[in-house]
Amino acid sequence: MPGPGAEFIGEEEKKEVLEVLESGNLFRYGSPDDPTFKAKVWTLEKRFAEYLGVKYCLAVNSGTSALLTALSALGIGPGDEVIVPGYTFIASISSIVYARAVPVLCEIDDSLTADPKDIESKITKRTRAIMPVHMLGNPCDMNPIMEIAKKHKLLVIEDAAQAGGASYHGRKVGSIGNIGIFSFNVFKTISAGDGGAIATNDQDLYARAFAFHDQGHSPLRQGVEVGKRPFIGLDFRMTELTAAVLLAQLKKMDNIIKMLREKKARFKKKITGSGDFSFRKLNDPQGECATLLTVIFNNKEKARSVAERLKTTTVDHSGWHVYNNMEQILNQLTVTPEKCPFTCAYYKGKQAYRKSMLPQTDDILARSINISIGVSDRGLGAGFGITATSDNFRPFFCDSLIRSATVPASWVSSSQG
């Protein structure tokens, strides 16, 4: 299975799903008086909000729709720039384009998350928001990011798709900015195959997010509120079946992370001091998910030669999380030829993207190798690095190391540490 949560689908998930199937009621809405209505989505929203320590949570059908919904809730649109790191999943960037705003790429630092110094240097008078991405389970350095946001009066959308359950100095990621998003796709801490969520403490943002995700309706929708809808929405609703799986998975979240941390700590200890590398910076070592361990070599040549011996790649070549490999963004390949929002009359800036435009990011990723602890991609293209159990480690590390780092055999991967 690709991600840790998916490894733990079991009787608990079956029971929850059966309850929904037997009720025959698969839609997120229903009456509390109707015994067939199991209210799984509502319950998930409540429990996830409690888990995160936020007032409001909205369940949606993917992390990508969560991002678009969050941006729309914040009122980000034509003429706006949003700062986002050049090392992230494409959805962080594409959701900004679909909100009709313009993504401005920033550098990462050796935590493999957005470099606060570079974020500040990318601010213009058009900047409306910063989108820090808690990449590969590692929380971004949120204190300086929030300070920069406050100083420049910017909004913060946390993309916590890859870091469900992680925390930054005692606060769950996704609960620190104005709004946060999560993904429950198959590579994530907990999974229902697909799914997403939005978290916020702001009631207005919640109401706007709710309206956007369901045709303009308000949160307590029981029917059609003709005449009261604030704007045109879409349909990104979660079904009762997805929520049923996630209710069972949510109960497992903390144990999954605990287990990943233990495995990662063992593996890390074994390889510490065995070469010219350091580990990526953890902005809160107690708070990360530990899905991956990233080693950063002193120079590119060494990294490349070790990667070759391990039959994997350095992170710069690891797949579609690297801006250099996102031809649709680099070439502004919008679905129609006008190239909105880049050419939109409301947009007064000029944004050109090109390969190698982020030298610090390129340098760090060319020196890094991701070792997967709990996520794999089975050649699906995400490039999650190489697994701690893989036989590929034999030429580089000793057999006893491999044995000591054993994780389930199916967690075979190659780039999320």
Ligand SMILES: Cc1ncc(COP(=O)(O)O)c(C=O)c1O
């Ligand atoms: C950082 C990041 N943001 C957003 C997403 C989008 O999530 P989804 O695949 O659920 O649409 C992902 C998914 O992999 C991701 O890794």
